[in-house]
Amino acid sequence: MKKRYKGYRNFIILFSLLIFLILNLQGQLIAQKRSVNQGKKEKKKTVNQGKKEKKERSLTEREYKIQPLDIVSISIYMEDDLQKQYRVSQNGCISYPFIGEVRVAGLTVSEVEEKLTRLLSPDYFIKPPITVFVEKYHSRMVFILGAINNPGSYPIPPEKELTVVEAISLAGGFTEDAAVNKTKIIRVEDGQEKAIVVKITDVTKGGDKSKDIVLKPNDIVIVPESFF
Numbered sequence: 001m002k003k004r005y006k007g008y009r010n011f012i013i014l015f016s017l018l019i020f021l022i023l024n025l026q027g028q029l030i031a032q033k034r035s036v037n038q039g040k041k042e043k044k045k046t047v048n049q050g051k052k053e054k055k056e057r058s059l060t061e062r063e064y065k066i067q068p069l070d071i072v073s074i075s076i077y078m079e080d081d082l083q084k085q086y087r088v089s090q091n092g093c094i095s096y097p098f099i100g101e102v103r104v105a106g107l108t109v110s111e112v113e114e115k116l117t118r119l120l121s122p123d124y125f126i127k128p129p130i131t132v133f134v135e136k137y138h139s140r141m142v143f144i145l146g147a148i149n150n151p152g153s154y155p156i157p158p159e160k161e162l163t164v165v166e167a168i169s170l171a172g173g174f175t176e177d178a179a180v181n182k183t184k185i186i187r188v189e190d191g192q193e194k195a196i197v198v199k200i201t202d203v204t205k206g207g208d209k210s211k212d213i214v215l216k217p218n219d220i221v222i223v224p225e226s227f228f
Helices: 002-063 109-120 164-170 200-204
Strands: 071-076 079-087 093-096 100-103 130-136 141-146 152-155 183-189 192-198 220-223
Touching (some): 071 109, 079 093, 100 109, 109 130, 141 164, 164 183, 164 200, 164 220
Antiparallel strands (some): 071 079, 071 130, 093 100, 141 152, 183 192, 183 220
16 A cells, blocks of 8 residues: 555656646747747847838938049949949049940939930940949038138038038037128139128028028138127
């Protein structure tokens, strides 16, 4: 009787131990599965974030208007010999095979792709799948001088225009003795220097955005001091 009871007790202990091991293993598997799923979610989140940033960056790049001295990469699908980088000349052109000089300055990436497709069709290619990419933006600077808190040179962002009021804000704003409404832009066009006077309060107080002139590369903004 004692022997049978002892055997039964051992069976209960072994059975309980087996149940414990099964439950423990099941818990580990559940935790591992949760960890894997969490990792997948994090990876998916990272990938989606990367895609979003890439899309936003791509949209910005495609809105950018190509400037002289930029370097652009142009390729045609399945035409490796035509994949090449081009530096935009001072007059805003590139020299492209078959068609020669093509003006690209002032155009967006999409507009250049459309223009090259049009020029190459149908004599050389039938609706060639052309890809244009800005490899390097030329440094486009404006110079803010005079009665400004932080005078100096400032870059024009590649993805947007820069107005005179925005540039002055970048330079720390006017000093206390600035003759605000005598702000002047010195610009060279076609070899000729000209001065453009900007009445800043028409923009800042009057709300006339048309008076907030868009700056061009190498413009010099001069703010004189007021002596009265």
